[in-house]
Amino acid sequence: MLRTTTVSAFALAVACLSANSAYAQTDPSADTDQSDIIVTGTRVTGITVAESATPIKVLSSEQLSSVGQPNLNQVLTQLVPSFTAQAFGGDTANLTLSARLRGLSPNHTLVLVNGKRRHGTSNLAVLGGPFQGAATADLDLITPQSIDHIEVLEDGAAAQYGSDAIAGVINIILKKTSEGGEAMFTAGENYETGGETYAGSLHLGTKIGEDGFINATVFHRFHDFTQVGGLDRRVTDANGVLLSSLSAAQKALYANIPGFPYVNKINGDAKSHLTNVQANAGYDFGDVELYANATYSKRIASAYENLRVPDRVIASSVLGVGGTLGAAGSIVFDPDGDSPSNGFSPREGIREDDWSLSYGFRGEAGGFTYDLSTTYGQDKNLVYTLDSANRSLFIDTHFTPTTFYNGSFKATELTGNADFTYALEAGFAEPVTIAFGAEYRKNTYAIGSGDSASIYKEGGQSYPGFRPSDAGWHSRENEAGYLDIAASPIVGLKLDGAVRYEHYSDFGSQWIFKGTGRYDFTDTFALRGTVSTGFRAPTLAESYYSATNVSPTSAFVQLPANSAAAKLIGFQNLEPEKSTNFSAGFVARPVDRLTITADAYQVKIKNRILGTGSIFGSGGATNFAVVTQAIVANGNVLDPTVSQTGINIFTNGADTRTRGLEVTASYPTDLGAYGRIAWTLSGNYNETKVTKVKAAPTKLTPTGSTTPIALFDLATISNLESASPKFKVIGSANWSLDSVSATLRGTLFGKSSNYTSPNGGTYYKQEIPTAFLVDMELGYDLTSFIKLSVGANNVFNKRPPTVALVPGTTNNTLVNGGNVIDAPLTFSPYGINGGYYYGRVTMKF
Numbered sequence: 045m046l047r048t049t050t051v052s053a054f055a056l057a058v059a060c061l062s063a064n065s066a067y068a069q070t071d072p073s074a075d076t077d078q079s080d081i082i083v084t085g086t087r088v089t090g091i092t093v094a095e096s097a098t099p100i101k102v103l104s105s106e107q108l109s110s111v112g113q114p115n116l117n118q119v120l121t122q123l124v125p126s127f128t129a130q131a132f133g134g135d136t137a138n139l140t141l142s143a144r145l146r147g148l149s150p151n152h153t154l155v156l157v158n159g160k161r162r163h164g165t166s167n168l169a170v171l172g173g174p175f176q177g178a179a180t181a182d183l184d185l186i187t188p189q190s191i192d193h194i195e196v197l198e199d200g201a202a203a204q205y206g207s208d209a210i211a212g213v214i215n216i217i218l219k220k221t222s223e224g225g226e227a228m229f230t231a232g233e234n235y236e237t238g239g240e241t242y243a244g245s246l247h248l249g250t251k252i253g254e255d256g257f258i259n260a261t262v263f264h265r266f267h268d269f270t271q272v273g274g275l276d277r278r279v280t281d282a283n284g285v286l287l288s289s290l291s292a293a294q295k296a297l298y299a300n301i302p303g304f305p306y307v308n309k310i311n312g313d314a315k316s317h318l319t320n321v322q323a324n325a326g327y328d329f330g331d332v333e334l335y336a337n338a339t340y341s342k343r344i345a346s347a348y349e350n351l352r353v354p355d356r357v358i359a360s361s362v363l364g365v366g367g368t369l370g371a372a373g374s375i376v377f378d379p380d381g382d383s384p385s386n387g388f389s390p391r392e393g394i395r396e397d398d399w400s401l402s403y404g405f406r407g408e409a410g411g412f413t414y415d416l417s418t419t420y421g422q423d424k425n426l427v428y429t430l431d432s433a434n435r436s437l438f439i440d441t442h443f444t445p446t447t448f449y450n451g452s453f454k455a456t457e458l459t460g461n462a463d464f465t466y467a468l469e470a471g472f473a474e475p476v477t478i479a480f481g482a483e484y485r486k487n488t489y490a491i492g493s494g495d496s497a498s499i500y501k502e503g504g505q506s507y508p509g510f511r512p513s514d515a516g517w518h519s520r521e522n523e524a525g526y527l528d529i530a531a532s533p534i535v536g537l538k539l540d541g542a543v544r545y546e547h548y549s550d551f552g553s554q555w556i557f558k559g560t561g562r563y564d565f566t567d568t569f570a571l572r573g574t575v576s577t578g579f580r581a582p583t584l585a586e587s588y589y590s591a592t593n594v595s596p597t598s599a600f601v602q603l604p605a606n607s608a609a610a611k612l613i614g615f616q617n618l619e620p621e622k623s624t625n626f627s628a629g630f631v632a633r634p635v636d637r638l639t640i641t642a643d644a645y646q647v648k649i650k651n652r653i654l655g656t657g658s659i660f661g662s663g664g665a666t667n668f669a670v671v672t673q674a675i676v677a678n679g680n681v682l683d684p685t686v687s688q689t690g691i692n693i694f695t696n697g698a699d700t701r702t703r704g705l706e707v708t709a710s711y712p713t714d715l716g717a718y719g720r721i722a723w724t725l726s727g728n729y730n731e732t733k734v735t736k737v738k739a740a741p742t743k744l745t746p747t748g749s750t751t752p753i754a755l756f757d758l759a760t761i762s763n764l765e766s767a768s769p770k771f772k773v774i775g776s777a778n779w780s781l782d783s784v785s786a787t788l789r790g791t792l793f794g795k796s797s798n799y800t801s802p803n804g805g806t807y808y809k810q811e812i813p814t815a816f817l818v819d820m821e822l823g824y825d826l827t828s829f830i831k832l833s834v835g836a837n838n839v840f841n842k843r844p845p846t847v848a849l850v851p852g853t854t855n856n857t858l859v860n861g862g863n864v865i866d867a868p869l870t871f872s873p874y875g876i877n878g879g880y881y882y883g884r885v886t887m888k889f
Contacts, residue, residue: 084195110821151177161457170602199625204528229242237878238269262321264318270876284306300354458487523546784824836880844872
């Protein structure tokens with residue numbers, strides 16, 4: 045239900061539509077101007093979007109501000125067809141949502157800020173799904189209001205930028221204004237599902253002396269929980285009626301659970317407070333320019349996990365013995381002290397501190413241009429379990445804390461770059477650009493252990509702490525050098541070739557290359573294409589993440605991939621993923637102001653890093669003694685009562701092939717007295733196939749068999765092949781007339797699907813059908829410096845289907861261990877929360 049504050053914001057803005065004003069308008073044609081100079085994907089200066097030999101999109105600050113949610117992930121997913129934002133994450137991944145290009149891993153996209161590599165998050169997405177393994181840069185920590193424009197290179201570029209640039213590069217260019225500023229406030233909410241959001245920012249620019257500038261942006265956002273569904277199969281049937289199988293005592297307690305019958309809050313957004321502070325500065329001394337930018341972010345967030353029913357945590361009057369509901373002397377854990385107990389909903393929380401500093405100087409000397417820089421970034425998360433209980437501790441001592449410190453993640457990245465270019469006159473149509481340089485990078489990753497209560501037996505309900513056997517500090521260094529030569533031998537022909545060498549301290553060396561060509565047959569038609577090889581180094585989090593989940597009778601370990609314990613089973617250290625990219629396309633300008641581009645592409649990736657399913661040492665359908673031995677070798681101490689053991693691990697598991705097509709068209713229209721319209725249409729078709737699945741180590745061969753077990757099931761394969769829509773098309777019209785503006789945007793999502801199993805044996809296909817979503821925004825210039833806007837993303841409140849029930853059952857979902865009967869399909873490409881409605885006030889000065 046929409047809150048009064050949001051409705052009031054709408055009413056205020058709509059009422060002001062009758063006022064007279066003259067807020068300065070931006071020509072909508074500027075949003076799609078093909079004359080924008082780009083700096084991404086080329087070392088040649090002065091290249092425009094229309095002249096680029098590789099597919100690239102430029103998003104202006106005006107376009108970025110036309111999206112309602114104050115979140116850069118959401119901005120990009122609504123403007124770039126090949127970009128998909130994560131709708132929901134499991135465990136701590138729900139606190140730092142990720143995104144991906146071309147249906148590939150989030151780790152396959154390199155993020156730059158002002159052309160310099162941005163560090164990644166320390167919060168690894170561990171659980172299975174389309175975004176598993178993500179530890180890339182967190183775009184939510186860059187404030188949209190601080191951005192001048194974004195260049196999205198949709199092409200492999202590892203030979204130019206190094207590891208990760210397999211799917212493409214997102215280069216965020218910060219504002220450089222030396223005067224004035226902008227203040228923004230927005231409020232909004234999702235229809236029926238909650239998610240009340242308030243955000244405000246202040247951006248200022250000022251001169252430093254005669255030839256310098258400094259920009260500063262401060263941003264804060266509050267976002268409340270959303271809840272989608274909530275009928276719990278342990279409490280009610282699909283109609284919200286208490287289960288007949290419950291005892292009278294259970295019914296009395298379960299009916300008292302807050303929110304009944306929608307009692308399980310796990311499916312929804314996290315609640316968060318996010319503060320970003322950013323600065324960008326430079327000073328031109330003539331031959332030398334000094335520059336720097338810095339960011340700091342603080343995020344405090346928590347997300348609900350599965351409901352714990354009222355009789356989940358019960359102790360006997362005798363220490364060390366569990367109790368039962370209604371038994372004499374039983375002690376029921378009652379966190380609220382409002383006997384009778386109504387259960388509890390634990391939350392996973394983080395306190396995150398993230399900062400970066402990039403500085404350097406560039407200039408010209410002896411005919412060379414140079415750019416020398418250093419960049420450092422750090423992300424640290426303190427992890428908590430909130431409003432929870434340690435069941436074993438309560439049974440053993442009749443006491444449990446309700447807040448647990450689970451430990452910490454910390455990742456750092458230090459990068460040094462030296463880049464040089466030289467323009468050589470060779471008698472060609474244009475000077476030959478020779479670019480070369482070197483890079484040094486050092487990464488570290490650390491896990492800190494939790495408090496004693498968080499690691500006592502199974503730890504806090506929903507998320508146990510990290511044990512001393514999980515904790516550790518790891519590092520890696522790499523050095524790189526590159527050579528890039530761009531030439532135009534004859535008028536209309538552009539050729540560019542790059543080669544790069546990288547050496548990593550933990551897995552050796554890589555040689556990669558890229559070749560690019562473009563020929564303009566006329567002023568209105570050109571062909572272009574690229575061929576390249578690339579690679580992605582495994583993140584240190586993928587290589588060394590370790591976690592332990594135990595109970596009095598079981599022990600499961602996320603085994604570090606690069607550990608001695610993993611090698612005991614036969615797993616080897618993670619290797620880099622290797623890619624081969626091809627693309628070919630055209631640029632056409634058939635009539636004045638109309639620009640059309642189309643590019644077909646293929647990306648082959650070998651040794652993709654995937655997470656396995658559970659591999660049992662004991663207590664499973666198929667067991668291997670070496671697994672239990674590996675758990676012990678990892679430093680885990682197994683209680684004699686443990687009867688079930690198992691591991692999960694990241695490994696180089698599959699080869700894939702991705703083919704697709706990207707098309708864009710833009711056309712500004714001048715209607716004279718009726719205003720101007722900027723029309724854009726862009727689309728992406730994308731299909732990924734798994735071409736090879738790697739075999740498990742021979743030590744995982746069941747007795748009586750000659751082949752090892754399968755490490756990856758249908759669910760894992762479908763997350764690679766079909767969990768992203770095969771096509772996505774975005775059409776928009778931006779109209780303006782004097783002080784009034786309007787944006788209408790429609791997005792067509794193709795169907796997506798995945799397989800799931802309620803028991804690990806029988807698999808069912810779940811599908812999200814083709815969907816069309818509409819976004820709208822109306823703007824009015826109240827004065828020459830105040831603009832009011834109201835709008836809606838997903839106007840008609842489209843939501844994905846819910847998880848299906850197991851055939852023949854009334855409240856068992858297809859999700860293994862899934863408790864929410866009416867849970868949404870969380871791999872939805874357009875989110876799970878439905879429509880978002882907002883108002884915004886912008887003041888420029």
